[in-house]
Each structure stands twice: as C-alpha cells, then as structure tokens.
Amino acid sequence: MFEWSDTDLMVRDAVRQFIDKEIRPHLDELETGALSPYPIARKLFSQFGLDVMAAESVKSMLERERAKQAGEAAAENGDGAGGFGAGGAQASMMAVVVSELSGVSIGLLSTASVSIGLGAATIMSRGTLAQKERWLPDLMTLKKIAAWAITEPDSGSDAFGGMKTSVKRDGEDYILNGQKTFITNGPYADVLVVYAKLDEGDAAVDKRNRPVLIFVLDAGMPGLTQGKPFKKMGMMSSPTGELFFDNVRLTPDRLLGENPHRSGGDGRDSARDNFAAERIGIAMMALGIINECHRLCVDYAKTRTLWGKNIGQFQLIQLKLAKMEIARMNVQNMVFQTIERQQAGKPLTLAEASAIKLYSSEAATDVAMDAVQLFGGNGYMAEYRVEQLARDAKSLMIYAGSNEVQVTHIAKGLLS
C-alpha cells in the first residue's frame, strides 16, 4: 500500500465536511471545556451510520455467542470487535477517520476511542456473554461512555507492580478501595473498567506480584467518586480526572475474565493485549497532527510576505517545510505498513508497535513545534491553531506508555 484507496479518500472528504461544519466552529468552546465532546462524537457516529453498524455488529456477535453456548456451531464470520477492530478495508478507513479528527481535535477523538477501543474492547475480549449483553450495546454505539482505569498516583509506568488499588473478598463479593488518576472520560464515564490487585491478606505473597483483577463499575455506585476534569496542557476537549474507591461493593458479575483462583488468569494480560493497538493508534493520531501542520505551514509560507518576498523563499523556512514533509512521509508509510500487516494477518509485534509509537509521537511534536515557529507571533496565538496542535502533540509522547518505556519494549524485542 503506497496511497489511500478511492474509498478512503471519499471517507476522508466526508469526514472533513463534518469537521468543518460540526467541529471547527466549536473548537474554542471545546478547548475551554465549555462544550462537552460527547454530543459531537455521537453526532459523528450517527451521521456516518457507525451507530447502526455497531448495533448490528454487537447484535450478531451476541447471537453467535448465544448459539455457541447452546452448543450450536458458531458462524465464524465475525470480527469479534463489533466492527471496529477489524482488518481489511475497515482498517484503512479507520486510520483515515482517526488521523482527520486528530488534526483538529485529538481530545474529541480520545474520548470516543478510549471508550470503545479500551473500555468496551476489554469487556469484549474478557467478558462473559451476560457481561457483554449488559454493557456492550450501549457502549459500542456511544450511548454510554466508558473509562479504562489503570494509572494511579504512585504507579504510572510501573502500572502493575506499583498498583495499590485493591480488592478484598467478602463472601462472594469483592470490596474495592484505592484511587486512579489521569483517567480519560473519568469525570463523566457511565461505565468504568477498573484494574485492581487482589489482596488475600497473605503477607507471604509479594504485593508487586499479586493477581490483577478487572471489574466493571457503573457511575453512581456507592463509594465511587468521579473527580472533576483536570486542567491540562492540551487535549482540552477530553475530560481527564481521578477516580476514588471507598469500600465499593462489587458483586461477582462485575468481575471480568477468569477467576484467578481457578485458572491463574490475570488482568495484566488483558492490558498488554491493548498495548499494541493503542500504540498503533498513536501513529494514526500523529499523522493527523503532522498533516494539519504541514497544510497550514505550506499555506502560510506562501502567503506571509516579508522583505517583499513570501517567507517560503527563505531557506530556513524551507528546511522546516522539508523536515515536515519527511516526517509526513515516514509516519504515513508506517501507518500504511501497519494496515498492510493487519490485512495480511501478520500484525505488528509489541516491539514494532512501540517503535512506531515512539517515532511518530516525536515526529508530530517536532513538526508542531516547528509549525509554531514558522508562524512567528501568530503561531503563539490560539487563533492560528498550531499552538493547540503543539500542545496536543506532546501528549502522544506520554500516554499509551511514555516514550522512555517504549525504548525498553523495543530493546526487549531486539535482545530477546
């Protein structure tokens, strides 16, 4: 694959029209948090028929699972991801949608992608049929919003070893205590997928190695507090906040995945399953930011006139444009390679996804900072939007595993 297909380009144009009509006019309100991102995300879903597609996909997935449970032969034609994690043409269309939205509001995109790609996807991959029936129809259609909570104040990169949020058994139930932080959608999520350590009171078991369980909580449960959105450097349209658990009683039907007492299953595997997909998503987001900076800068270089010439005539400006073009080509090629590998049934390894995440997030941040510089004083003003892109781009180097942690994963892949 060396270029987008005609269908991809049609999707891109339709998304651009939506962005121009429904997002750009509201960017200032979204960026101050005055406007909620969720109604716009839902509108995007309904306008492109994604809600109907998702509802149908969830329905047929549930029917297949019911048939399987009833002992009937299951039809093997499903993608198992509600139509969103699939390979084939869908993968490239998804890349187009993700990159186009990222060039205008990465925050808006994250609210929906965390809800579906991490929250709902975890229930999809680890849940029982009853759990899928209970939560997925509303989550996959964005009627309800999910959060996916691992990070804690004392355990960011050391997410599992340092995890302090814990559950203790109380008869059949579990009692949850602790705290999470930096959680996308945390302040407003209807459904919360929460990772916690199992505390059996056995001092002989090293706290770092205790099993990690995953629970699904609903907003409003006694003992659960969803903090207010943090003020952030960028991604303002994505509400990020803390969660507090004070003796939250969880019935067993809220535990996702295998019971570690019976099978040795562990929530660490579930989170790791998400890591590669999340990192590939970062490359698509980086591409969107690079494309938008590239477009704005080429335009500005042609129109801003100094000393009787447009600034595009100056070699130091040309150097910035050339570097942006190289970054655009590299990151786009990485996205193309990812799509091809997915289509060929040979997905990227975690080390490869980490390398792509690291490179593309740094490239997007460099390009966006150069864009601010190229615009001069205008670049520092919110009106010209490149300052927002620079603030947004920086986030890509921190979440989905900080870039320093990506280095460790790349090296592990090389040295293993």
Ligand SMILES: Cc1cc2nc3c(=O)[nH]c(=O)nc-3n(C[C@H](O)[C@H](O)[C@H](O)COP(=O)(O)OP(=O)(O)OC[C@H]3O[C@@H](n4cnc5c(N)ncnc54)[C@H](O)[C@@H]3O)c2cc1C
């Ligand atoms: C906008 C945003 C949204 C987020 N959304 C979510 C979410 O929805 N759910 C969720 O669970 N989390 C979320 N996070 C949290 C995110 O995953 C963490 O911020 C990230 O994993 C880094 O953890 P930390 O912030 O605690 O940094 P720390 O782990 O404290 O790291 C501090 C510094 O040390 C470096 N470092 C750490 N380990 C090593 C090492 N071994 N070698 C070298 N350097 C190292 C880091 O790279 C960093 O530079 C979000 C974060 C942001 C910024």
